[in-house]
Amino acid sequence: MTDRQPRLHVPSPPFRPGDEPDFSGLDLQKAGEAKRPAPDAGWKETADLATGLVGVLDHNHQAVGEWDPGLNPEVLREGLRHMALTRVYDERMLKLQRQGKMSFYMKSTGEEAVGVAAAMALRKSDMVFPSYRQQGILFARGRDIVDMMCHCISNSRDNLKGRQLPVHYTWAEGNFFSISGNLGTQFPQAVGYAMGAAYKGEDQVTASWIGDGTTAEGDFHAALTLASTYRAPVVFNVVNNQWAISTWQGIAKGDAPTFAAKGLGYGIASIRVDGNDFLAVYAATKWAAERARMGKGATMLELFTYRGDAHSTSDDPGRYRAKTEYTVWPLGDPIERLKNHLIGIGEWDEERHERMVEELTALVVKSYKEAESHGTLHDGPLAPTQTIFEDVYAEPDWRLRRQRQDLGV
């Protein structure tokens, strides 16, 4: 049975557990090589960018080429700090999850530039519809860490009243939409939101993020179709971190050249970006936001990166991918790369870096102490029990009133 020729083509990843991964065959455009069209260029001028790779930081950690956003060191250090904080936070939360402090957690290890650089390139008044792996946006926008933790441990201060799984943040004040557990649904919603902003005559841009695997959902097509038809001021981000739980990106991509190339079929400007290059992500997002604000409609960015850790606390990646894949991943680590760039230009050093990480660790530890003072999922206090009957409708009807009574709360 197992010996016969397979009769269906089922793509499989280059490496599985036990294999020695080697990405030398991965043919990626070099940093600095990609041309930068004007942000109001026709979408066709992005055709090469959709299959190329926009990169700024080269292998010597120097900023090169037309896409260099020319940021001053202050901004770069700020980006480095947000990324480092994201990582420290993730590590800590994972540990706490293992200790039973929360039901679930999802890290963004290796992908920190995706959220942080984008958030810094956007205005704070711009709206974001993220997936569950862009916590970096929250740090970049200055969300209170204690509040974030209170959500994750579902305690009495959780701004979602314990209704959502950890990491499914909402922060309306920060123009951060409610993260859904359902993949892809937010992509076309972001277009509706962007259309609403356009309709109201505001110059707000809306950005949304999904994963490589999620591009297969029908909602991806819904989003791109709407955005193309109504030229909505929206920035689509496909975070290609190579894996969808255990499923290799090739199952969603099939024979497509890149995920970015899918945007071209809708007449949408499309760019593949080195997602581990803070400067490249920043520059591409800036370009897309500027384009949107010029009334030129949507941009699709594929952020080429690698999921450095497990999908979530519910899976063991050792069961489905080669252990050392991440360590040989050719695009490196976004934090290391930005750090080395800053050191290279004489604006940073190892010692300062170490101090910063220590400081961030202390901040996270201290914040968690404070968070826990508001309770934990396991030991409470939680939001009052009767809150489960609130916010279903604007006002509870007789059914919910009776049910609350029935529960005796």
Added chain:
Amino acid sequence: MTDRQPRLHVPSPPFRPGDEPDFSGLDLQKAGEAKRPAPDAGWKETADLATGLVGVLDHNHQAVGEWDPGLNPEVLREGLRHMALTRVYDERMLKLQRQGKMSFYMKSTGEEAVGVAAAMALRKSDMVFPSYRQQGILFARGRDIVDMMCHCISNSRDNLKGRQLPVHYTWAEGNFFSISGNLGTQFPQAVGYAMGAAYKGEDQVTASWIGDGTTAEGDFHAALTLASTYRAPVVFNVVNNQWAISTWQGIAKGDAPTFAAKGLGYGIASIRVDGNDFLAVYAATKWAAERARMGKGATMLELFTYRGDAHSTSDDPGRYRAKTEYTVWPLGDPIERLKNHLIGIGEWDEERHERMVEELTALVVKSYKEAESHGTLHDGPLAPTQTIFEDVYAEPDWRLRRQRQDLGV
């Protein structure tokens, strides 16, 4: 209120009722110009074809260029006959619908080549998942006309037992799938079917058809994603007849260059074809089927055509499009064009054509008489009433048995 600047880009068609349509601005590649790659070429070699236009019959009705399938006159006359029969049948059925003989009807006027030429280029053993506007396939495959009519008038001989709206044919023996009233759903099903054939080691190809408007559905994306990933032996046809009921194709297409170009984003060979050119449709379908049989996977064909009449018997196109659009449509009438080609090569003449149409008319009239002898929707006989409880499941359970009893049938 009406005077302010619109703040959303909402595309609108070039012409509306009252306008004088003029398609001289429509820049279409000329017949004979498109290159024909080998059917096993890489999909990238079709990039130009996806935005070009494969045509064979030129404005002098001569067959030109690499795509000329070189069919012998016998085959061409057969094609002409099937197309003419399709039109005669449609006209008759429309008239009968107006007389109250059936609840609903949908014509394929002006699009006859799309179904007929494709069916002739495919093998009869190939499977088709059509939409409601490819009745030409049935004629080309030799479906009994009386049976077709019996379905449309929902009488006792309707092979669907009166369960479906008219024109929603099914014909398993003819490898003709059950037409759904739900747009787009059959596209990914066709991929599943094709995968099934591949899995069984058969060299059967599966073809499916949807309209320009329907490409917006999520199922379009589902289909292309599946086909790309599993390299299914499937031929996708997008019949771009410019209209989706009252909605201009631009609402589905947005800023995309063509519908065919959407296929490229999936790494699927994609070709735009003059849908009113029998020879071009034939040649492109043949190419795609051959490609599929070679194990090279899917092809996306956009059949560029024009819906010559109303969407269905339920709408009046005069309310939403310029009356004379069809008459000035630059790609003409597929029947006229093939007829003129045959006349040009000395294989046909006006008199024979007239005789053929008379003969087909007589056949249709006679067939309808016979069909009506098996009943009509209005006066019966219909399929026995108890059949409404059959085929819900393989065997009716207690609920259906009781319900049948309750109805007393």
Added chain:
Amino acid sequence: MPAMNMLQALNSAMDVLLEKNPDVVMFGEDTGYFGGVFGATQGLQKKYGADRVFDAPINEAAIAAMAIGMAAKGLKPVAEIQFADYIFPAFDQIISEMSRLRYRSAGQFTSACVIRSPWGGGIRGGQTHSMSPEAFFTHIPGVKVVVPSNPYDAKGLLIAAAESDDPIIFFEPKRIYNGPFDGVPDAPLKSWAKHAKGEVPEGHYTVPLDKAEIVREGEACTVVTYGTLVHVAEHAAEKAGIDAEIIDLKTLAPYDIETIAASVNKTGRVVVAHEAPRTSGFGAELAAQIQEECFYALEVPIYRLTGWDTPYPHAHEWAYFPGQARFIRALETVMETR
């Protein structure tokens, strides 16, 4: 007051909404220039502009998602799904997103919008233009479900729906767009002009979203229904000479249990009726709740008069539709006169 049919009343409601609130936008398949396949939005694009009333691509999920996004931004979308049979591609956006946005964000974001859709059978539409999928939506916490049965209510309920802070699924019984229907297939079309609820004020008014109406008072038994069947029920009660009290629910989620219970406690005999298939139809909810609420008042089992557990057939539509004969039999059964 002018006489309007239900389409005119709906059109008038949308006109009022667009006029009054600049944040109201309308879209759907063929709803722009053409004004919808049934004409509900006719003339509105011309009057209010193509950025307020426009055509959407044929993707019902996209339509729902666009509505959610716009609503979150503070607009008030009133979207059309061309037929209720085609609402299912949007089902995930409705159940997973629209219905839960307020809850999961603890009120930080809301998705208050209206999804209108022509609904129900009796127009020879076959299995894909005849469905009554209301039960599905009543099982979704967070959305409200409305089904008007006449022009006056249609307008007042639609305005109320669009002014509500909750997402609302608004099903329009297309069989009675142009006139009430007694359930007699070949009878000549009646006109709304001759029906009391065919008189519709021009301007703004609302009909409350949580109140049922007793459209026919009676002492012998209670009929709980909505949409097209309200008229079939009235006719059947008349014809059978049974003193039935007929309740038009109008809003199904949440339904007006008080009005229902008061009537049942009085009559002790109940028919619940809908066109949708029987198993897990909305009649099941009504029967389950009524037996709980009014157990000791019930004289006979609650009778569920419904469509069959089959797809909606085309040719045998009238064997599926709960028409006069079946309605009268239901009434006679609960009256034990059969």
Added chain:
Amino acid sequence: MPAMNMLQALNSAMDVLLEKNPDVVMFGEDTGYFGGVFGATQGLQKKYGADRVFDAPINEAAIAAMAIGMAAKGLKPVAEIQFADYIFPAFDQIISEMSRLRYRSAGQFTSACVIRSPWGGGIRGGQTHSMSPEAFFTHIPGVKVVVPSNPYDAKGLLIAAAESDDPIIFFEPKRIYNGPFDGVPDAPLKSWAKHAKGEVPEGHYTVPLDKAEIVREGEACTVVTYGTLVHVAEHAAEKAGIDAEIIDLKTLAPYDIETIAASVNKTGRVVVAHEAPRTSGFGAELAAQIQEECFYALEVPIYRLTGWDTPYPHAHEWAYFPGQARFIRALETVMETR
């Protein structure tokens, strides 16, 4: 006979199916190399090849459509939807296509396949990993709905489902994958090895798709339920010292009305229980049908014990889940001992 937990039993069923019938294929998100996020298909790709057991793209509509197309071609697909909460993108393919293909083609094409999906709450999954959407599917003529409550049934029902000529929605109560659950949140995990239905034959056998089972005989009242709550019910009856007869439905559409009616006619007191929200939940159908069938035997109103009309909350999961306290109260209420 070996002891298996429910995942092992399901895996064994699929192994038997793949072994026996070369037309059986399996796919879903992460079901190939990895063997599924819960491990149900573990080892099967290795044993049968990547063209028989494989990964699908994350598009549930595509998964259902692929199953329909393959089934029409004569294969027997057993597809997985990763969580029942994610079945809604496939809802249109299921209701408009899978359920109606046989009917609308008058038997010329069929779409007999199985859609498996982990279902129900109690695992701290929050609102998108906890849903019980069975009621929706019971309202779709043409599909059958199955919910096993133990390893023995899980295997036998899954094999029967895959050998059936109808499309089947097969919901797997994930809370009891690894052991029965009494409804006491913090109690240590029990093992299937100690449960009679944890003994599962290695080879082929089936459990019929139209038969409920009385898992606890009793004279005082009847509990009708399925899935996880079967165990909660047993425990509650024990604890409350009430002589309840407990019926495990196993198949919800069509449900075994005979077994239910016989029991209710004997006891006259009924609790129907499920985790899904109350309004239009499957309990409504059961209550509606029972009151019709057994009206004169009923001593008290049928009690619907259900989840609330809210999304499934995360932190307050145990305030939502119908656990011991609420179950006992339900039993006491119908026994009028409260």
